[in-house]
Amino acid sequence: MATYNKRGFKVPKPKDIEDIENNVDVDVQNSTTAEVFSTLDDNASKAEEWVAKNQKIIFGVVAAIALLTVGYLLYGKFVTEPKEIEAAEEMFVAQQNYQQAVDATTGQDSLFTLALNGADGKYGFIKIADEFSGTDAGNLANFYAGMAYLYTGKNTEAIAYLDKFSSKDIVLSALAKGAIGDAFAQRNQLKDALEYYEKAARMNPNDLTTPRFLYKAGQTALTLGQKQEALKYFTEIKESYEAAPEARNIDGLIGLSK
Template identity: 55%
Template sequence: MATYKKRGFKPKNKAEEDQIEQMESTTAEVFQTLDESASKTEAWVQKNQNYILGVIGAIAVGVLAYLGYHQFIQKPKEATAANELFYPQQYFDQALSNETAKDSLFSLALNGAEGKFGFLDIIEEYKGTKAANLAQYSAGMTYLNLQQYDEAIAHLENFSSDDAILGAMAKGGIGDAFTQLNQPEDALDYYEKAIAHDNNGFTTPRFLRKAGIMALNLGQKEKALGFFERIKEEYPETQDGVGIDALIGLAKN
């Protein structure tokens, strides 16, 4: 049992007296050690206070710089880039609906005109912005329509998005480019990536059908059958579901 010393307390015997003295000695040693540690800590702080203050200052400056950059540089840059993107995007949209002048309109979308930026300018001048990322997608699709497939692949690979439609369309666009370059294995790989990106009624049946046809061309009938049967089961009412039974028959035979 622990023994403690009350005011006016007297030990009953020699053993109890020795125990009390030992506890008092131990307590004194503990407090002395604490005092010495505190003194050493204070001395270390005093000796290194310039370094400590420098580190704290550097962290504070870093935080303030980040907040300032985001607020006063990045946000205005994003807004400006988004405004610049509007101009070439108009030419791109017009080209999709104007068969006669589509090549010239696609060229304007890429390179700009009348002092306005095209997709390529935005990619270069506004790196790191959302608008520059979208410009990569649009530039890739523009090159795909212009049948410049290597350039299309390069830009679409630089595009990154979690968006269900755009992300799948970019991967499928790379697949289309590889198809035109007569690289069927690469094409099939990217069609499968487009399918895996998101499950929806617009892009999924589209690239299931393309993947199935590509697999058929590669002699992979079992894989092709899986793609076609999924269209029949999940997307029979879509445009890509039209004639799917005939494709299933080809894959089975």
């Protein structure tokens, strides 16, 4: 009588064969694990040998980094900070003279000269910018010096100092670029003026300086006969800065630009 295996039914293996296969699997696993650990040991030994051979170099690099870090901290503590304080103290009188000049109705030039050259035993903006370059006060002195020169009609000097000034302040940075535009405009270099008015308007969009320099850019473009450019600037004021003072008579300027 014939016998048939049911579907999926496996003939069981003798126990001795199973034991042999299991032992082979364990041996293979043990062998592989041993190889891995052996490789790790070899790599660790090589790393230790390399460190041992290069100890002087490693310690030298670490010491140099530590020395630079400490030096930087000490420089900031004993050089930079006192220099910043000294520069700020020197700035006080110069800023006072500058503000008095801006507010004055007469004698402005003499007050701006005092702000630039110094008074009452204190430095003016020119000396501060030179002696304290690299400090915040020295950088700000470049801005004030440039503006003082602009007010007194010395446009070449104004451009030179304003170009040295840099700031993350969105208003001051835009005012500096716009003032360079004013200096070029006073020199009748209108293309250069338009370039800087454009930079001033675009660099840090805000409700104070952006419409102001868009307006100046539009007027300058109109003077240059660039009506399409002027229309673009004036239209932007109308559409995006309708609350700004520059928007009050903007429709008339838009009409002139068409």
